[in-house]
Amino acid sequence: MSRRPIIRIRVVLHEGAALGPGKADLLAAIAEYGSIAAAGRSMGMSYQRAWSLVDELNRYFRSPVVEATRGGAGRGGAHLTSVGREVLATYRSIEQKATKYCGAEVERLRRLAPPEGPDISAPK
Amino acid sequence: MSRRPIIRIRVVLHEGAALGPGKADLLAAIAEYGSIAAAGRSMGMSYQRAWSLVDELNRYFRSPVVEATRGGAGRGGAHLTSVGREVLATYRSIEQKATKYCGAEVERLRRLAPPEGPDISAPK
Numbered sequence: 001m002s003r004r005p006i007i008r009i010r011v012v013l014h015e016g017a018a019l020g021p022g023k024a025d026l027l028a029a030i031a032e033y034g035s036i037a038a039a040g041r042s043m044g045m046s047y048q049r050a051w052s053l054v055d056e057l058n059r060y061f062r063s064p065v066v067e068a069t070r071g072g073a074g075r076g077g078a079h080l081t082s083v084g085r086e087v088l089a090t091y092r093s094i095e096q097k098a099t100k101y102c103g104a105e106v107e108r109l110r111r112l113a114p115p116e117g118p119d120i121s122a123p124k
Numbered sequence: 125m126s127r128r129p130i131i132r133i134r135v136v137l138h139e140g141a142a143l144g145p146g147k148a149d150l151l152a153a154i155a156e157y158g159s160i161a162a163a164g165r166s167m168g169m170s171y172q173r174a175w176s177l178v179d180e181l182n183r184y185f186r187s188p189v190v191e192a193t194r195g196g197a198g199r200g201g202a203h204l205t206s207v208g209r210e211v212l213a214t215y216r217s218i219e220q221k222a223t224k225y226c227g228a229e230v231e232r233l234r235r236l237a238p239p240e241g242p243d244i245s246a247p248k
Contacts, residue, residue: 008134008142009222011230013237018132060237087236094229098133098222105218106135112211113184115138 006106007098011091017060019091026053027080027088030066036078054078061087130230131222135215141184143215150177151204151212154190160202178202185211 010020022043029039040050058064065084069076080088099106134144153163164174182188189208193200204212223230 006136007218007222008136009226010132010134011233012130012132013234014239017237019233062236062238083236087233090229090232094131094222094226094233097225097229098131098218101221101225102133102218105214105221108214109135109143109211109218110137112186112207112214113137113141114186 005095005099006110007095007102009091009095009098011094013060017056019057019060019087023053023057024088024091024095026050027057027065027084030054030078031080031085031088034077034079036066036068039078057084129219129223130234131219131226133215133219133222135218137184141180143181143184143211147177147181148212148215148219150174151181151189151208154178154202155204155209155212158201158203160190160192163202181208 005021008021010018012018025043026039026045029042030036033039033042036050036054037047040047043050045053054066054068058066061083063083064081065087066078067081068078129145132145134142136142149167150163150169153166154160157163157166160174160178161171164171167174169177178190178192182190185207187207188205189211190202191205192202
C-alpha cells in the first residue's frame with residue numbers, strides 16, 4: 001500500500017472504457033512475469049479476474065495489448081505487444097507528470113488531512 | 125457522462141483515505157445547492173450515501189469540510205467551511221494541471237483506443 005503513488009490517475013478512453021492504476025499495474029506485471037496467471041497472483045488477483053481484465057484491455061485498443069501463448073496442459077506465457085508497451089509507457093508518463101506538476105497542491109491537501117486526524121487511528 | 129473530465133484524479137491523503145472525483149463533485153454540489161440531500165439528489169445519490177460520504181470527508185481533514193444546520197421537521201441546510209472550500213479548490217487545481225500538462229499523452233492513449241474499436245459498439 002505505502003508504495004502506491006499518492007496521485008492515482010484514471011484516463012477515460014471512451015464511454016465505458018478507462019485505464020487506471022489496477023490495469024496499468026497488471027500490464028506491468030505481465031511484462032515482468034511473462035504470464036497472465038503469475039501477474040495476477042503477484043497482485044493478489046484470481047486467475048479469472050486477471051484474464052477478464054486482459055480481455056477488457058484487449059478490446060479497448062486498436063489492436064491487442066497482451067498476447068497469450070497457450071501450451072499443453074494449460075501452461076503458457078503472455079507478453080505485451082508493441083501497442084501494449086506504448087499504452088503502459090504513456091500511462092506511466094501521465095502518472096509521472098501529474099506527480100511532478102501537482103506536487104505542491106497534493107502536499108497542501110495532505111497537510112489538511114493529517115493521519116493523526118481526530119477520528120482515524122488516534123491512540124487516545 | 126460526456127462532461128466528465130477525461131483524466132480522473134484520486135489523491136491518497138493517508139492510509140484508507142482518498143479524495144476523488146465523486147467526493148469532489150459532492151462538495152461542489154453542496155456549495156451549489158446549500159443542502160447535502162439536494163446535492164446528493166443532483167448526483168443520483170441516496171440521502172444515506174451522501175451523508176455517509178460527507179461524514180467520511182469530515183473525518184479525513186483537520187477540521188470539518190461541511191457544516192450542516194438542522195432545522196425543525198428534518199429540514200436544514202449545509203455549507204462548505206473554509207477548509208472545505210480550500211480542499212475543493214485545491215483538488216480542482218490538481219485536475220486542471222493534470223489535464224493541461226498530460227494532454228499530449230492522454231491524446232496518444234485515446235488515439236490508440238478508438239470508440240469504433242473492433243469489439244465495442246461496432247454497428248456491423
